[in-house]
Amino acid sequence: xxxxxxxxxxxxxxxxxxxxxxxxxxxxxxxxxxxxxxxxxxxxxxxxxxxxxxxxxxxxxxxxxxxxxxxxxxxxxxxxxxxxxxxxxxxxxxxxxxxxxxxxxxxxxxxxxxxxxxxxxxxxxxxxxxxxxxxxxxxxxxxxxxxxxxxxxxxxxxxxxxxxxxxxxxxxxxxxxxxxxxxxxxxxxxxxxxxxxxxxxxxxxxxxxxxxxxxxxxxxxxxxxxxxxxxxxxxxxxxxxxxxxxxx
Amino acid sequence: xxxxxxxxxxxxxxxxxxxxxxxxxxxxxxxxxxxxxxxxxxxxxxxxxxxxxxxxxxxxxxxxxxxxxxxxxxxxxxxxxxxxxxxxxxxxxxxxxxxxxxxxxxxxxxxxxxxxxxxxxxxxxxxxxxxxxxxxxxxxxxxxxxxxxxxxxxxxxxxxxxxxxxxxxxxxxxxxxxxxxxxxxxxxxxxxxxxxxxxxxxxxxxxxxxxxxxxxxxxxxxxxxxxxxxxxxxxxxxxxxxxxxxxxxxxxxxxxxxxxxxxxxxxxxxxxxxxxxxxxxxxxxxxxxxxxxxxxxxxxxxxxxxxxxx
Numbered sequence: 001x002x003x004x005x006x007x008x009x010x011x012x013x014x015x016x017x018x019x020x021x022x023x024x025x026x027x028x029x030x031x032x033x034x035x036x037x038x039x040x041x042x043x044x045x046x047x048x049x050x051x052x053x054x055x056x057x058x059x060x061x062x063x064x065x066x067x068x069x070x071x072x073x074x075x076x077x078x079x080x081x082x083x084x085x086x087x088x089x090x091x092x093x094x095x096x097x098x099x100x101x102x103x104x105x106x107x108x109x110x111x112x113x114x115x116x117x118x119x120x121x122x123x124x125x126x127x128x129x130x131x132x133x134x135x136x137x138x139x140x141x142x143x144x145x146x147x148x149x150x151x152x153x154x155x156x157x158x159x160x161x162x163x164x165x166x167x168x169x170x171x172x173x174x175x176x177x178x179x180x181x182x183x184x185x186x187x188x189x190x191x192x193x194x195x196x197x198x199x200x201x202x203x204x205x206x207x208x209x210x211x212x213x214x215x216x217x218x219x220x221x222x223x224x225x226x227x228x229x230x231x232x233x234x235x236x237x238x239x240x241x242x243x244x245x246x247x248x
Numbered sequence: 249x250x251x252x253x254x255x256x257x258x259x260x261x262x263x264x265x266x267x268x269x270x271x272x273x274x275x276x277x278x279x280x281x282x283x284x285x286x287x288x289x290x291x292x293x294x295x296x297x298x299x300x301x302x303x304x305x306x307x308x309x310x311x312x313x314x315x316x317x318x319x320x321x322x323x324x325x326x327x328x329x330x331x332x333x334x335x336x337x338x339x340x341x342x343x344x345x346x347x348x349x350x351x352x353x354x355x356x357x358x359x360x361x362x363x364x365x366x367x368x369x370x371x372x373x374x375x376x377x378x379x380x381x382x383x384x385x386x387x388x389x390x391x392x393x394x395x396x397x398x399x400x401x402x403x404x405x406x407x408x409x410x411x412x413x414x415x416x417x418x419x420x421x422x423x424x425x426x427x428x429x430x431x432x433x434x435x436x437x438x439x440x441x442x443x444x445x446x447x448x449x450x451x452x453x454x455x456x457x458x459x460x461x462x463x464x465x466x467x468x469x470x471x472x473x474x475x476x477x478x479x480x481x482x483x484x485x486x487x488x489x490x491x492x493x494x495x496x497x498x499x500x501x502x503x504x505x506x507x508x509x510x511x512x513x514x515x516x517x518x519x520x521x522x523x524x525x526x527x528x529x530x531x532x533x534x535x536x537x538x539x540x541x542x543x544x545x546x547x548x549x550x551x552x553x554x555x556x557x558x
Contacts, residue, residue, distance in 0.1 A: 100354055
């Protein structure tokens with residue numbers, strides 16, 4: 001049943017040109033960065049630097065593409081997630097899901113998986129694009145994998161939070177703004193409190209947990225952080241929808 | 249054989265200390281059509297939301313075919329088809345796509361989806377609209393899509409909240425025929441403001457006012473209340489009331505403002521023939537004789553007004 005809801009969400013993204021346009025535009029942006037990265041690699045590495053200081057092409061190009069991707073997702077996920085529940089609330093279609101033989105958890109998980117699968121298409125396209133480097137260089141697949149996993153977890157966390165804020169209001173735009181502000185806050189919170197490695201802000205910051213992945217390090221602590229983040233917001237969403245039924 | 253499809257026990261819903269629905273109990277058997285009447289804000293929609301599990305009752309319970317809505321919401325919801333006040337439509341889909349989604353989410357197996365969609369479209373007269381975006385359909389057709397999504401999984405109980413709003417007279421007639429047809433194999437609950445509609449399609453009527461059931465019974469009882477034991481006669485040379493009272497069965501006579509006479513007679517009597525004969529013999533100049541019907545509206549107002557006065 002979860003997958004049926006997810007399929008409905010995916011259908012709904014591709015029912016209008018919106019889904020295709022987003023895919024095309026973002027892919028264009030990533031492609032441009034990828035191309036620039038490859039070009040610059042030759043300029044920067046062409047003998048000017050001592051061999052010991054040179055970095056691999058995967059890391060050089062990957063850094064710029066994944067850096068852009070995490071930044072772009074900060075804007076695009078709130079815009080995609082905003083309509084998940086609030087739009088349904090506004091056009092009274094939430095009743096349709098509530099009267100169907102579905103539990104609230106199935107509805108929320110379905111919507112979450114629907115959005116994440118759409119975003120996974122983007123992440124997969126980035127991964128495939130970087131793999132094409134393998135045609136003339138030796139790609140560091142470990143580095144690539146950790147980045148893809150990191151980006152995917154980041155995007156899933158964004159989605160979970162977006163879904164929750166979408167359940168709070170009947171105005172999609174309000175949901176998008178709150179999601180964006182909250183995500184932005186969580187991303188940069190560690191910048192304000194630099195220096196102290198053990199500070200709480202570091203534990204909370206999304207960026208702080210994303211950076212190890214960007215360096216090619218998969219730390220279970222960071223994976224656990226993202227998973228907890230996702231579970232927390234999905235649970236809150238279920239609770240919020242349940243409150244609808246109880247309070248009316 | 250009668251099987252209970254809907255059992256509502258002491259349904260109560262409190263909104264911020266005010267009882268929107270209080271202590272509503274009723275049962276519905278298979279094959280019955282129940283009409284739900286009530287003025288605005290009486291609690292019709294709230295009751296329907298509770299029946300469909302969209303709203304948790306503050307007290308009381310709902311059972312659909314013996315399955316408790318609160319304990320086993322998934323099983324119970326699978327037995328219900330619900331059309332809320334505003335039809336829940338995903339406007340970005342075509343009729344076919346939307347109905348397929350509705351079928352899938354209501355647990356129609358993937359082999360049968362096509363058949364189910366086709367059948368629902370035929371029943372609601374949507375076959376020619378298959379490929380149209382719901383967004384571009386007129387209000388009446390959107391309403392039909394709403395009904396189609398409610399019956400697509402062949403539910404035991406169909407709950408329709410004001411299904412004929414926004415339809416043209418021909419469509420209304422079609423939808424009423426459809427509701428009658430549904431009543432054959434399923435149970436139907438429908439709420440409406442249109443009183444003749446209730447008389448036309450329903451077997452049972454409930455009138456709800458200020459959250460309380462003020463009338464619950466078969467449509468025949470309501471009809472009896474309506475017909476009463478009264479005749480309206482028009483005479484060109486009306487005799488004195490005393491003369492009329494002598495006709496067998498007549499209990500009282502009053503003159504109406506428009507010059508006609510209203511004759512009340514004892515239950516079980518039929519003085520019409522005697523009156524006509526008397527009129528012919530004595531040359532009263534009879535030009536009209538009719539059973540006097542209180543309109544359903546009057547009965548409705550009476551019932552809801554009584555409650556307000558009590």
